[in-house]
Amino acid sequence: MKETRLLMGMPITVEIVDADAARDGIERIFAYFTHIDEVFSTYKETSEISRINRGEVRPEEYSAEVRSILALSEETKRETSGYFDIQRDGLYDPSGIVKGWSIQNAALMLRERGSRNFYIDAGGDIAVAGRKYGNPWRVGIRNPFNRAENVKALALSERGIATSGTAIRGQHIYNPHAPETPLLEVASLTVIGPNVYEADRFATAAFAMGRRGIYFIEQLDGFEGYMIDVGARATMTTGFERYVLREP
Amino acid sequence: MKKLTLAIIIIGSFIIFSLVYNHANSVAVAPSNPGIVEPSGNPNAATPTVSGSSGSTPNPTQAPGALYKDGTYTGSVADAFWGNLQVQAVIQNGKIANVVFLQYPNDRNRSIEINSYADPQLVSEAIQAQSANVDIVSGATDSSDAFVQSLTDALSQATA
Numbered sequence: 001m002k003e004t005r006l007l008m009g010m011p012i013t014v015e016i017v018d019a020d021a022a023r024d025g026i027e028r029i030f031a032y033f034t035h036i037d038e039v040f041s042t043y044k045e046t047s048e049i050s051r052i053n054r055g056e057v058r059p060e061e062y063s064a065e066v067r068s069i070l071a072l073s074e075e076t077k078r079e080t081s082g083y084f085d086i087q088r089d090g091l092y093d094p095s096g097i098v099k100g101w102s103i104q105n106a107a108l109m110l111r112e113r114g115s116r117n118f119y120i121d122a123g124g125d126i127a128v129a130g131r132k133y134g135n136p137w138r139v140g141i142r143n144p145f146n147r148a149e150n151v152k153a154l155a156l157s158e159r160g161i162a163t164s165g166t167a168i169r170g171q172h173i174y175n176p177h178a179p180e181t182p183l184l185e186v187a188s189l190t191v192i193g194p195n196v197y198e199a200d201r202f203a204t205a206a207f208a209m210g211r212r213g214i215y216f217i218e219q220l221d222g223f224e225g226y227m228i229d230v231g232a233r234a235t236m237t238t239g240f241e242r243y244v245l246r247e248p
Numbered sequence: 249m250k251k252l253t254l255a256i257i258i259i260g261s262f263i264i265f266s267l268v269y270n271h272a273n274s275v276a277v278a279p280s281n282p283g284i285v286e287p288s289g290n291p292n293a294a295t296p297t298v299s300g301s302s303g304s305t306p307n308p309t310q311a312p313g314a315l316y317k318d319g320t321y322t323g324s325v326a327d328a329f330w331g332n333l334q335v336q337a338v339i340q341n342g343k344i345a346n347v348v349f350l351q352y353p354n355d356r357n358r359s360i361e362i363n364s365y366a367d368p369q370l371v372s373e374a375i376q377a378q379s380a381n382v383d384i385v386s387g388a389t390d391s392s393d394a395f396v397q398s399l400t401d402a403l404s405q406a407t408a
């Protein structure tokens with residue numbers, strides 16, 4: 001059973017292969033993402049994060065979810081030499097960590113309910129569990145220059161994968177307020193990790209490092225990466241090839 | 249039904265984006281150095297480069313039978329999840345001559361601290377389209393819905 005809904009400003013797809021209670025599982029997952037959006041969206045005036053940013057909530061009143069995101073963000077900031085920072089100009093924008101974290105939590109919810117073979121894809125960041133009819137899930141990496149195309153096909157099971165970048169950034173796009181500022185050299189950076197939370201937060205931080213990002217991924221145990229630069233060349237970490245699906 | 253709506257939105261985004269890409273591609277790009285965009289005022293540009301000023305500056309002249317009135321039109325600010333997206337459409341001779349991104353989301357938080365890592369030799373390759381069927385696709389969060397929203401707003405001003 002597979003279903004896509006638009007939530008948190010992006011398409012979220014859940015596919016559960018196991019027949020048992022798939023419908024109920026899918027409903028719970030979408031309800032969870034709706035709740036996460038209501039707590040963490042910086043676009044919703046009434047969200048807890050917006051109220052915190054307006055100074056309306058005292059730190060001792062923060063919810064357990066907000067506390068845990070703040071703690072995880074602080075940890076990630078340390079691990080990435082400050083490249084990951086949810087605070088900008090004194091305001092919190094936790095979208096760079098909430099996505100992977102909430103997908104991972106949703107995956108754990110499905111596991112607790114007995115699902116073993118499924119994926120959860122929120123805007124291109126994916127938790128992959130088990131298999132689809134005996135084979136690993138086949139996961140494509142989207143071409144950042146042509147979103148109708150994939151540039152790699154991977155075979156994944158029990159992994160998380162996340163891509164940082166922007167789908168429509170190209171040479172014709174520039175910032176008129178700072179035209180001298182060069183465009184980012186990296187078009188997209190895909191990270192495979194032990195789970196989607198880990199993949200997402202390190203993809204976020206490594207993308208901010210520019211070309212150095214792929215070397216940061218290289219030195220992380222248990223992570224592989226595939227970086228596509230604006231010249232349409234890709235650089236991969238040393239263990240990446242083992243995930244690449246060979247076409248028969 | 250939702251899938252159908254989503255499919256229509258995505259397909260519509262492709263079409264509009266590909267049209268815009270064709271027009272915008274001629275603007276202010278230094279081909280020898282793809283990482284750097286030339287500052288505005290490039291004399292080689294096929295179309296005048298547009299400044300970042302907001303608000304529309306319609307030009308009363310209109311080509312006969314043209315779809316849009318000449319001028320520069322600023323679209324609404326649209327929510328692209330990671331930040332705001334806003335475009336400006338430049339109409340010349342009744343056609344879209346350029347689309348400028350006034351606001352574009354950085355999909356991830358960035359800071360400017362630079363750190364260096366040991367430089368191992370990593371394999372690199374030219375990217376190639378794959379024919380293999382896949383179950384799922386990993387890609388950056390899509391901003392095309394917001395793009396279409398802002399551009400549609402800009403163009404509605406051009407037809408007003």
